[in-house]
Amino acid sequence: MIFMNLAKISANGQITVPVEIRRLLGLKSGDKILFFQKQDGEIVVSNASSQAIRKAQSAFAGAAEAMGVTSEDDIQALVDEVRYGKER
Template sequence: MNLAKISANGQITVPVEIRRQLGLKSGDKILFLQNQNGEIVVSNASAAAIRKAQAAFTGAAEAIGVSNEDDIQTLVDKARYGKEG
């Protein structure tokens, strides 16, 4: 169990073990979420944002026919030069 004391300004120091488990470093932001049981869960906000973006883009490459680096280069060339290759 890890405890943290709240200062008069509402600040807390996240225990080192928790910082390590969440992959937090100085300047990172933490996210407080309430789960379905009403419990508050703490998460690394950056990691949560990345997971949300990954979920949003799942299947996007397949949907536009991208399956390898050559397909990506073709898209880049088309965007840059208005043509393929």
């Protein structure tokens, strides 16, 4: 489904994001939105929190495998090591 909505810019440069767009982006009061320009010139609006999570997921991709973490027990062992200084 494609949405098209208009938003009026106030004298201070503020806009109200239409409710349908807020729902699609999962935005709530106090959230930040990210505006970025793609190489083709298109401007994209995104939920900044979601963007940050995707970027972090990408940065950590493969880290568990590299550390030999393959199960919940391995994760618990890492947590114990950090909390209590116990080796895996």
